[in-house]
């Protein structure tokens with residue numbers, strides 16, 4: 001499917017099959033299926049249909065993709081909802097681990113989240129990890145909307161750590177992804193890309 005960045009996802013309008021690729025694929029599959037089951041009824045997440053040793057099938061959830069809505073000029077609505085939804089996740093004591101508009105679907109009329117996707121990196125952790133990563137996604141991939149990040153932080157309506165802590169969290173995640181790519185394909189394109197992103201992130205000022 002469009003907007004899949006790590007694994008291979010195919011959907012037919014009823015079901016979506018995600019086949020886990022790369023290092024620790026089985027662990028990530030286990031994490032995602034466990035969190036989806038645990039969160040069902042507490043947060044908008046897809047229903048698990050089937051789990052095999054290498055794939056997870058979920059029910060297709062209709063909704064407009066966050067990145068498409070950003071491109072369509074809906075950054076204010078999207079980032080506000082990203083903040084509200086993240087507060088709900090953190091109230092449960094969970095860190096999503098890959099949080100941002102790239103992993104949310106929205107009702108195109110109300111901009112309410114219809115699904116929070118991609119729980120393979122979820123873990124108990126510090127809220128700054130998700131706050132920083134959503135900010136990083138917007139600054140890196142949608143810089144024209146970075147000025148609207150205050151909507152995200154305001155809607156989160158809880159303490160937002162200072163820039164130094166958020167940047168440290170961004171750098172730590174970039175390093176983890178660099179390491180992930182290096183284990184997947186040593187000396188490959190992913191490694192080069194994450195090294196560049198790491199350097200760029202280190203050069204950012206608040």
Ligand SMILES: Nc1ncnc2c1ncn2[C@@H]1O[C@H](COP(=O)(O)OP(=O)(O)O)[C@@H](O)[C@H]1O
Pocket residue numbers: 001002003004005006007008009011016018046058059060061062065102103115117118119
């Ligand atoms: N249950 C679902 N319903 C509708 N679309 C989905 C569903 N699961 C995944 N998708 C689509 O597939 C994309 C990739 O899925 P995701 O779990 O984020 O994989 P990746 O780890 O590759 O990013 C999502 O961004 C979304 O567009």
Ligand SMILES: [Mg+2]
Pocket residue numbers: 003004005006102103117118
């Ligand atoms: Mg994803």
